[in-house]
Amino acid sequence: MMTSNGQLHKIQRMWKLRKKIYYRMLDTDAALTLGTALLVGIGAGFGAVIFRRLIESIHQFSFSDVPSFLGLDFPLHLLLMPALGGLVVGPLVYYYAREAKGHGVPEVMEALELRGGIIRPRVVLIKALASSVCIGTGGSVGREGPIAQIGSAIGSVVGQVLKLPKERIRTLVACGAAGGVAATFNAPIAGAIFALEVLLRRFGSLYFGAVVISAVTADVIAHYFEGDQRAFLVPDYSLISGWELLFYTLLGLLSAAGGVIFYRLLYYSEDAWARLRFPEPLKPVLGGIILGMVGIYTFQLDGVPRIFGVGYSTIEEALSGNMMLEMALALLVLKLFSTTLTLGSGGSGGIFAPSLFMGAMLGCGYGHLVHSLFPGFTAPAGAYALVGMAAFFSGAAHAPITAVFILFEMTGQYEIIMPLMITSVISTLISRGFSRDSIYTLKLKRRGVVLQQDQHDIDLMQGIFAGEAMNRYPETVTMDMPLDHLMEEFARTHYQALPVVDAQKRLNGIVNIRSMDQLQVQEGLDEKTVSDIADILDLPSVHSNDPLWMVLRHLEEHGGGCVPVIKSDKDPKLLGVLRRIDIIRAYNKVITRKASQQHQEEMLTLRHLNQAGLMQVQISKKSPLVGMKVRELELGEDSLLVSIRRRNKLRVVRGDTVLQAEDQVMIFAEHPRESQLRERLNGNNIVPEGSSETIPVKHREVVIPSGKGASGMLVKDLNLPENCVLVRILRGEEVILPRGNTRLQGEDRVEIVGHEEQLLQAESCLAA
Missing domain, CATH: 1.10.3080.10 (Clc chloride channel)
Structure with a gap:
């Protein structure tokens, strides 16, 4: 009995040691990346096999079973089957996943560049069904694009389920595409190269290792089910002569x-x-x-x-x-x-x-x-x-x-x-x-997405377009305007260049203040009009869907003070004007948008926490946190410092915010416990007895009515309940991070979190 207990104890120790080693291996970035690549390769391999079998079954059903069952003459079903396939594919794609339309690879590239590799899980099923029906019923297309998109979607879903960072999700998307191509064409090396050359457009060692593992894994699975045979049986050919x-x-x-x-x-x-x-x-x-x-x-x-x-x-x-x-x-x-x-x-x-x-x-x-x-x-x-x-x-x-x-x-x-x-x-x-x-x-x-060669991330300036950044109500002049009036316009607007339009607001040219100065020195301004100095040839103009980098290029090449935005080359109606100040504003806007997207991702993560709650913690005078910056705190991955209330004033938390004694901090945690927070914050006197309470958190969106409620108020002047926090403002399509001097406007949609009863009070405060 002692021997049996001793062996059991030894087995338990070995098992614990094995688990310790296993989790230590998973702690490394490389091991996690390669391990998930293996998992994605398995999924892509099985996905490719199922996809291929599905195509074969639908083809057999469409061109053998159905004609024989219905007694169709041979040429007739050649006309009927592609149409029936379209009857299935059209509604399936239109109503359930429109990104499954087309050849698939551009959609994967777009997800990699603009969404960090995030692909909806339903794409796996819809793309597999739509493409297999299309190909199986005679559609004149191939399997490469669909299986690349299916494999990429599998990789993206794995990354999302494991809550991996977007950079790793991007890698797994490429791994899925590599595995799908490798398993479909019995070409593991080509599958890996396709993912690196076409999708990621880079050949880093870690990425190469991940996609190769995924491609080889998927290829092995395909070999097991489909056999080891080449796609084409070709006679031996060679180069006959150098000529x-x-x-x-x-x-x-x-x-x-x-x-x-x-x-x-x-x-x-x-x-x-x-x-x-x-x-x-x-x-x-x-x-x-x-x-x-x-x-x-x-x-x-x-x-x-x-x-x-x-x-x-x-x-x-x-x-x-x-x-x-x-x-x-x-x-x-x-x-x-x-x-x-x-x-x-x-x-x-x-x-x-x-x-x-x-x-x-x-x-x-x-x-x-x-x-x-x-x-x-x-x-x-x-x-x-x-x-x-x-x-x-x-x-x-x-x-x-x-x-x-x-x-x-x-x-x-x-x-x-x-x-x-x-x-x-x-x-x-x-x-x-x-x-x-x-x-x-x-x-x-x-679609307005311009990829640069050998560039990892898409330029921020490509995320916003001329039509969004332009001044829609520009100052304009006409060809028959006297130059002395033009001089007054330059003095009034302080612009260096103005667009010249006709009565129908069509762009005729651009007039520059430098041309005005030269004419004034040489000939004077008497009896001269804008038509005498306006530039009408080689006009720098853009369309509303052109990215801002094109506007910058025009400004650098032509040196003018503005770039007109026209409707089209055939219809040069002036829609607006872009100047350097507009581009600077647009750049700040896209930076804010990127930050707000990250903030939104954090909030979406918080909304899915189980048993989440807010805990109010008062910092004592002897606390070691006094004088520390928020970014230096170590609260743990399951906790987030949401707000600081100092002398009855709510302050927005930033990384460089310095904590002070008597601050009341609001902590959002999945399992808020006083003892755990004491340990994590490393201070025994941080939470006085009775000062910490757990509040079940709810989320609510409130629309600010025009001319009423909080419309026109600054965030710092809001009289919100103590345990309610304003986390985000949606203004049209723009996401705004709330700060103390942010002024609310009518029709703003604000998101608040807090106790359910206090949310009702907060809603009344904002909307009444």
Whole structure:
């Protein structure tokens, strides 16, 4: 019995030691990051397997089970199935998760740049269902974008559940995308490179390790369920002659042009469908009908609707050299139309597989041509199809490293790696010459989000636009205004430049005080008008949706005192004016917005605390806290110092606020206990007997009525109950952190926390 008890005691000691070591390992940033990356990789791996099985099941159901059950003639169901798929996808995306529309990767990039990687959990389900239905019923899109977004959403959800900082959530989002791509295409290295090159746009060692672990983990899971086989079975190709590199270079040029045409047509299609007056949830149905017609046409060509779905079998046929020149070029055009149609009308799917398809067709057709002209020192058409796949994707996505690695892993063709790299790099460089934006970043730019190359965080000045910062009621002059009157305007406004408009408020030019001074010295002002000195050529102007960095660039390049904001290039109606003072105000505004967003996140966290309460603590004269700054306190992660009441005046807490004797501090804690606070605050006399009480906290939002209640009052003059705290002011779309000299306005929405009974009294004080 003693031996048994001794063994039990030994096991308990070993278990405690194991737990101690385990938690100590979790304390390190690297271990936590890599551990969560492993978890995300598992989720992404299973997600990719389920997503792939779902596509196969829906395809089988749509093109085999349903036609045989309904007795449909063969061509008829090619028209019907894409439309039925659109009938499911349209409402699903429109009503439940609109970010699931389209090809997915730009939405992930937007979440990384603007929301710290926060993606709604429902995106996992909605994107998986919408994309699998779209692809399974014939949508001319791929799996890469959806699985990248699904994996990213899984990573984001893991980070949110574990309450990780946003920087770690960003890393997990990239890990999810890497795992999804790796498991889908049996390409772990390419999955990791995709996450680093396209999403994070940096190659730090910790990020690299995390995404590699996630990608390899997801790939292992996919191998277990799907087997270890490459996406394409390709004959062995190699570089026949050094002269052949010239032909590959020309293929890179053609692929760059093809990639640019592809994504410009894609967004032209989106704009055209957006202008179409038709119910938004039903647009994919209309697109599906048109796609079905194209499918019937391709079926009549050779008995296979080749533009439906991802088209891997058709790609493999081109890689084997069995695709004829005329068929390859025809499928290139038809696939371009079908993909832009599917995505433009509201379908859900990726652009990677269509890019590979079009690149293979372009390369195959080009390969047939050069091989027929120079058979002695050129490879077969299949080699050019393989290289064209990487080059076309590089031209569209500006991601040559990803293109090279993913094609290498999908085909296993190492011998042709040199043409693959050269052509991909050339295609990327030429494509960037056409446009600095890729197929991914252009979608963000159209939404007003401009990403800088090799930049970790989006510039703060890109978070606010010209239309938001401009002066909407600018001082203007007309062309026929005499110059002596103009001089009076300059003296009255103290501006260095003024916009010149006509009777319809259309911008005609800008007049600068320097031109006025020069004319006054040379010729005088008699009988002269604004038209004699106004600048009417090369006017620096912007649109209301342009970011402020563009305004700064205009001010630096032109040196003028103002930049007009016009409606459009075709309709130059003056909407407002931006000057340096407006930009400074906008910069201060965006800084405040960023701080208020952080404050809002803290408040949202506080609202979800269980059994939360406020505790009032009076600091005694002998307390070691006297003279300390708030930032130096160590209250613990479950407590927050909310306010300080000093001589019956409520003070807003800041990090550099110095505590004084007799201060009454309000502490918001999940489990407020007097003894624990004494220990954390490290002072036995901090909380006198009877001075601490626990108050169940409630939250309430009060609208300040115009001209009544607290409208026009300063925060410091509010007569709020003792245990109520004003935590935030919402003014329109602006979030304001309350300070003592903040003046409340009518229609302000203020948030207060405190005891329920006192909240009623506070509401009466604010709104009565």
